[in-house]
Amino acid sequence: xxxxxxxxxxxxxxxxxxxxxxxxxxxxxxxxxxxxxxxxxxxxxxxxxxxxxxxxxxxxxxxxxxxxxxxxxxxxxxxxxxxxxxxxxxxxxxxxxxxxxxxxxxxxxxxxxxxxxxxxxxxxxxxxxxxxxxxxxxxxxxxxxxxxxxxxxxxxxxxxxxxxxxxxxxxxxxxxxxxxxxxxxxxxxxxxxxxxxxxxxxxxxxxxxxxxxxxxxxxxxxxxxxxxxxxxxxxxxxxxxxxxxxxxxxxxxxxxxxxxxxxxxxxxxxxxxxxxxxxxxxxxxxxxxxxxxxxxxxxxxxxxxxxxxxxxx
Amino acid sequence: xxxxxxxxxxxxxxxxxxxxxxxxxxxxxxxxxxxxxxxxxxxxxxxxxxxxxxxxxxxxxxxxxxxxxxxxxxxxxxxxxxxxxxxxxxxxxxxxxxxxxxxxxxxxxxxxxxxxxxxxxxxxxxxxxxxxxxxxxxxxxxxxxxxxxxxxxxxxxxxxxxxxxxxxxxxxxxxxxxxxxxxxxxxxxxxxxxxxxxxxxxxxxxxxxxxxxxxxxxxxxxxxxxxxxxxxxxxxxxxxxxxxxxxxxxxxxxxxxxxxxxxxxxxxxxxxxxxxxxxxxxxx
Numbered sequence: 001x002x003x004x005x006x007x008x009x010x011x012x013x014x015x016x017x018x019x020x021x022x023x024x025x026x027x028x029x030x031x032x033x034x035x036x037x038x039x040x041x042x043x044x045x046x047x048x049x050x051x052x053x054x055x056x057x058x059x060x061x062x063x064x065x066x067x068x069x070x071x072x073x074x075x076x077x078x079x080x081x082x083x084x085x086x087x088x089x090x091x092x093x094x095x096x097x098x099x100x101x102x103x104x105x106x107x108x109x110x111x112x113x114x115x116x117x118x119x120x121x122x123x124x125x126x127x128x129x130x131x132x133x134x135x136x137x138x139x140x141x142x143x144x145x146x147x148x149x150x151x152x153x154x155x156x157x158x159x160x161x162x163x164x165x166x167x168x169x170x171x172x173x174x175x176x177x178x179x180x181x182x183x184x185x186x187x188x189x190x191x192x193x194x195x196x197x198x199x200x201x202x203x204x205x206x207x208x209x210x211x212x213x214x215x216x217x218x219x220x221x222x223x224x225x226x227x228x229x230x231x232x233x234x235x236x237x238x239x240x241x242x243x244x245x246x247x248x249x250x251x252x253x254x255x256x257x258x259x260x261x262x263x264x265x266x267x268x269x270x271x272x273x274x275x276x277x278x279x280x281x282x283x284x285x286x287x288x289x290x291x292x293x294x295x296x297x298x299x300x301x302x303x304x305x306x307x308x309x310x311x312x313x
Numbered sequence: 314x315x316x317x318x319x320x321x322x323x324x325x326x327x328x329x330x331x332x333x334x335x336x337x338x339x340x341x342x343x344x345x346x347x348x349x350x351x352x353x354x355x356x357x358x359x360x361x362x363x364x365x366x367x368x369x370x371x372x373x374x375x376x377x378x379x380x381x382x383x384x385x386x387x388x389x390x391x392x393x394x395x396x397x398x399x400x401x402x403x404x405x406x407x408x409x410x411x412x413x414x415x416x417x418x419x420x421x422x423x424x425x426x427x428x429x430x431x432x433x434x435x436x437x438x439x440x441x442x443x444x445x446x447x448x449x450x451x452x453x454x455x456x457x458x459x460x461x462x463x464x465x466x467x468x469x470x471x472x473x474x475x476x477x478x479x480x481x482x483x484x485x486x487x488x489x490x491x492x493x494x495x496x497x498x499x500x501x502x503x504x505x506x507x508x509x510x511x512x513x514x515x516x517x518x519x520x521x522x523x524x525x526x527x528x529x530x531x532x533x534x535x536x537x538x539x540x541x542x543x544x545x546x547x548x549x550x551x552x553x554x555x556x557x558x559x560x561x562x563x564x565x566x567x568x569x570x571x572x573x574x575x576x577x578x579x580x581x582x583x584x585x586x587x588x589x590x591x592x593x594x595x596x597x
Contacts, residue, residue, distance in 0.1 A: 035411070039427070042430075042468050046437065050445075135529050135549045140564075143560055
């Protein structure tokens with residue numbers, strides 16, 4: 001097979017330099033044609049709005065009246081607003097709750113699944129929340145976590161163990177934990193499936209060899225499995241951090257951050273300022289701070305990965 | 314060299330059982346919200362307050378389903394969600410495959426830079442561009458119209474990235490053979506490359522469909538009229554109106570929104586799970 005295919009590569013003819021340039025030029029046109037729909041869309045719906053957001057962040061405008069330049073006022077106003085401080089703090093807390101626990105749990109389950117029969121069944125069960133809309137997820141969890149007589153979790157724990165749990169959705173300290181639980185539950189299956197696929201690319205001969213050399217299960221996991229799936233782990237970590245920074249749906253449906261400040265995140269702040277109070281400048285400033293935070297954290301992760309992530313090629 | 318035991322030892326078998334127990338308990342935690350949703354959807358409101366807690370509906374109140382269906386235009390929302398998702402899939406697949414082909418196989422100046430731009434925009438949260446996008450779309454008269462979801466929705470740098478990986482894996486010799494036969498760029502793309510990346514296209518199609526079907530943020534911002542609402546938007550409005558008082562009805566509404574997707578998932582689970590795994594590995 002391989003021999004047949006390699007034989008088709010045309011030999012370079014002498015004096016073909018000019019034809020090559022002509023082909024190159026025509027290629028430029030073809031490239032433009034193939035790229036046009038996505039590139040035009042990218043410029044129109046992503047790059048241009050991003051630039052527009054930067055401009056808006058330095059203006060005061062409610063969308064209807066006069067626009068006026070206000071310099072850095074929107075940024076200083078946000079950074080000195082206690083509500084924004086709460087939002088940043090809650091966003092960071094949510095990331096620290098969802099990323100390590102969510103990914104750790106997913107890795108644990110994936111490793112366990114890699115060792116048992118009946119993977120398909122478990123994979124399906126753990127994945128069900130991933131195909132469920134975030135709105136339905138929030139509605140389902142509302143009747144589990146609600147305080148008072150409606151919440152099945154607190155009622156059951158009270159009935160069976162006599163313990164009183166916090167009112168998850170009303171308590172300003174615990175609400176972020178509740179949101180983290182819902183977020184982990186709904187994204188767990190995706191990470192399990194991704195990690196399991198990563199684990200299955202590890203050649204069995206590698207773990208076998210380590211075992212023959214006398215390594216116990218923990219040692220095999222630490223010295224073979226972990227380095228082998230570290231690129232996947234890294235990729236998932238980056239994605240998980242970014243998506244935890246963008247969490248909105250479950251918060252919007254599950255709790256009303258206007259009544260419970262403990263659920264106010266930067267994204268909610270952006271929404272609140274932009275679409276409830278029509279302070280477009282303030283909203284854009286808050287959004288840009290979120291973008292800066294996202295870029296910073298992603299860059300730090302890319303810097304740190306060099307020491308932990310192992311690429312074989 | 315040491316001797317490898319051939320039979321399965323007792324500790325290993327016990328370990329296997331422990332793993333199954335652990336996974337099953339975890340599985341119950343994953344299933345419980347769905348089960349509780351279904352059970353609650355058959356209860357009357359007063360039944361939720363009974364002490365001790367009633368686990369099963371008594372009596373089973375199936376009436377919640379027609380009631381929920383009658384209270385809001387669900388059939389309409391289904392059609393809206395479906396056709397928007399389908400258009401999203403078609404437009405995204407076609408245009409991203411074209412861009413991916415250019416990045417994978419055509420040499421042009423600025424290719425690396427442009428691709429870098431595509432990757433970089435993935436880090437921009439949707440909320441950063443939402444206000445300007447809203448202003449632009451309202452200038453175009455697309456607010457409270459499905460165009461606001463369909464048109465910007467096809468821009469998908471992730472799709473371009475994923476398909477580029479797939480296209481790069483297609484043997485270049487196939488293309489060269491076609492070129493010797495006189496095929497042009499478009500013919501090569503359409504007849505040679507696309508059929509060879511069908512699994513990748515299928516995987517991506519499923520991911521795009523799911524993301525569109527479940528999306529909430531954009532419909533929430535861009536749509537107002539009830540008859541234009543998508544399924545998640547309708548359920549959230551329903552929960553907002555009836556949530557605190559009529560749980561049975563709200564949960565029936567939620568179940569109506571979940572069940573079709575769940576059936577589709579169970580039928581196509583192998584394909585869906587594999588495509589999700591593929592996307593997570595970055596198409597490697």
